[in-house]
Amino acid sequence: MKILFIAPYIGATYGGTSKIVTELVRGIGHLGVSVDLVTTHANGSKNLDVLLNEWINDKNHRVQYFYSWYQDDFIISPSLINWLFKNVKNYDIVHSQTVFAPMISVAHSICKYFKIPYIVTPHGMLEPWALSYKAWKKRIYYNFFENLAIKNSSAIQATSILELKNINYLEFKNTVFIPNGIHRHEFETLPNPKIFYQQFPETTGKTLILFLGRIDPKKGLDLLAPAFAKVHDQFPHTHLVVAGPDNIGFIDKAQSYFLQAGCLNAVTFTGMVSGALKYAALAAANLYVAPSYSEGFSMSILEGMASGLPCIITHGCNFPEAAKAEAAHIVEINVNAIANALIECLSNPQQAKEMGDRACEFIFQNYTWDRAADKLIQVYKSVVNKKPLPEFLDILK
Template sequence: MKILQVTPFFKPLWESGGVARVAYDISHTLHESGHDVTVYTTNRSIYPSDLPTNRRVDVDGMNVYYFENLRKYCPMEAAPVLPYYMPAVARREMNQFDLVHIHDHRTMLTVIASHYARKCGVPYVLQAHGALPQDTGSRRMKRLFDQLWSKEVILGASGVIALNETEAECYRALGVAEEKNAIFPNGNDPAEHSDLPARGRFRAAWGIDGAARVVLYLGRLDPTKGIDLLIRSFAEVAREFDDAVLMLVGGDMGHNDEFRQRVRSLNLDDRVVFTGFVSKEDKMAAYTDADVFVTPSFTGFPMTFLEACLCGTPIVTTGQGDLLEWVDNTVGFTTEYTPEAFAGAIGRLLDDDVLRARFGEQAKELVRTRYNWQAIVRDIEGFYADVANKGRDRSLPAGAGSGLPGQNL
C-alpha cells in the first residue's frame, strides 16, 4: 500500500512527546514490511531544529516532508502547529495514496490532510492518542478548535484508532459508528533495546549514590501530568526513606519555576533533581537506574510505561485520566489520586526488593509477548486494508468537502 502518515512531529523531535515516537515506530515498521510510506510533519516542536523544510527528504527509507512550522513566530505558550506550505504539497500528492493515517486530531496538519483526503476520495484513519477530552491542557484552544473543525475531522474518518477502551468510548460518544472503531495499544521494539545501559551510569552522571532509592518521573514537566501531586507525595516518601531521591527527567514546558518553588517549600532541594530533556541513551539509563517509575496522571497509552517495563522498572500511577488495566498488581500499582495513596504505593515498592523484582520480570515479559510493534502493526495493517476497501466505497466524490476558513485550497 501507499500510505501517508500525518503527525505534528517526527524523528528526531523526540522531545515533543510520545506521538512522535509512535508515529515513527508505526511508519518504520510498515516500511520494513514492504509498504511505501510518506510522512507529513513539521520541523519544530519545543526547540529549534535545522531540518530541511518544505521538500521531500529520506528518513530511514521513508519519504518525509518537514513543513516549516510558523509556530516559532507565535508568542503564545500553546501556539498551534501551522504548516503553511503543506496545502501545496497535499493538493498535488493526496490522490496517490491508498490510505492516510492521521495522528493527533487537534492540529492544522489534521485539518489540511483530512480535507484533501475527503476531496480526493482517499480514506483516512484518525488516531487521537488520548487527546479527545477537552478537560486537559489548553482548554480554551481545544474548545475553539472543536467548534471549528473537530466534528468534521472525526466523523469524516473511515476508521478511528483508540489506545484503550476508555478512548473507544469517547469516540462512540462523539458519534463514531462502532464498525469504524478499533483498539490498538502502543508498542515497543525489544530488539532496539537489547543492550541496556549498565546500572549506575545515570546516577553517577548526576551525583546520586549507588545505594540511594531512586524514584523516576520521565516525560513532559507539565501540570496535567500531576507533577505537583508527585512532589507532595515524594515529601511523604522522603520522610520515611532518608536515602530516597526524586528525579524529574524531561523538558521544561514553562512551569519548572513553580515546580521548583514547590520543592523548596517542602525543604526537598537536596532530594529532587531536575535534569531537563535527555537523549534516548540517557533516558534508558535513567529507567535502568530507577527503583520505581512514576506517572501520576496520563491519557492514552504512554510510551514511557513500556520503556520502563523493558528495563524491568515497576510503575506507580493513578486512576486520574485514563486507566490501563494491565498495570495494577502486575507491573506495579494503580492508586487513588491523593498524595497519601501515591506515596504509600511508592513506599511499598521501595521497601520490598522481592516485590520489585517480581514486578520487573513480569513487566519485561509483558512487553516481549504482548506489546511489541511487529505484532501490533500486523493488526493495524489488517485494519488499514479493511478501511481502504470500505472507505473508498463511502468516500465523497472529488471536489466534495468543505474548505478551510480564509484559504483557497
C-alpha cells in the same frame, strides 16, 4: 497500497507522540508497505536541523519536513498544506496524528475534497481530562472543526481500552484498538547505569524514583511533589529524577511544587534524556512513577515496565490491563495514593522486584511495534477495500 502519515511534529521535545509516529512508520515500512511521512521542523525552542522540502530516505520509508510557524503546541505550515493539496491524491489513505491542531484539521478537509480516506489517532486528546483543560477554547474548536472531521474519518485509532471507551462515549464510530509498543531488543540488555551517574553525580548511591515524561500540567507533578515529600521523610535515601523536556515553559512552576513541599533538594531535573542516557536512567532507577491526570497510552510507562521496574501509575494513565496482570500498581489520582504505593514498594523490595519481572514479560509478550504495525496494515486494507474494520480486543490472549 500507498500510505501517508501527517504529523504536526516529530521533534523529541514533544515527547511520546513523536516516538510513536516514527516507530509506526518504520514498522509499516519494514513490513513492505509503501509509507511516507510529512511533518514540520518544529522542536520547541529550537528547530530541527533538517533538510526542508525534500524527501529524506530512511531505510524503508521516506520523510519530508516543512518550515512551520509555531507557538508552544500550536503549529501551522502553509508550505506543508500546499504540498498536501498538490500531492494527497497520490496516496490510497492518510493517517493523521493528534487532534486540536489546525494544520491537521486542514489536512482532513483536503482529504475530504479529494475523496481520500483518512484515519485519525488522537493520542489521548479526546480523554475527559484533556478535553476539560482549557475547555472553552477546545469546546469552540471541537464544535466547529474537530467533531465533524473525526466523524468523517474512516477509522479512529485508540491506543488503550479506556481511550476506546471514552471515544465511543463521544458517539464516534469506526474505532479500532491498537496500542503502542516497544522494541524488545532495546530493553533486554540495558547499559551500565554509571553513564547516568556520571552525568548526574548527585544520584549516585541513592534509591532512585524515576519520572520520565514531558514537563506538563497533565503529568501530575503537582501531586508527585507532596507525595515524594512523604516518601522522602520515611526513606531519606530516596532521590527523585524528573526526566523530560519542557516545551511549554512549565518547569519553573513544576519546580515550585517541590520547593513548596520541602523536598527540592532531593530532586534532579535532567531535561530531556534520549538514547543511551535514557536507557541508563532506566537501568539506574529503582522505581518508576507516572502520576498523570490523563494519558492516551504512555510510551514511557511501556519503557519503564519493559525495563523491569516496579511501576506506580494512576488510573489516568489508561492501563487497567497492567493491574489485571499484576504488572503495576494502579492508583487513584491523588497524593496519598501515590505516596502509599511508593512506600509499599520501598518497604517490600522483593515483592516490588517480582512485580517488575512480571511487567517486563507482560510488555514483551503483548506490546511491540511489529504487532502494532501489522494491525494497522490490516485496518488500511479494510478501509481501502471498503471492508468492515477488524477487531483487536484479544491482545492479551
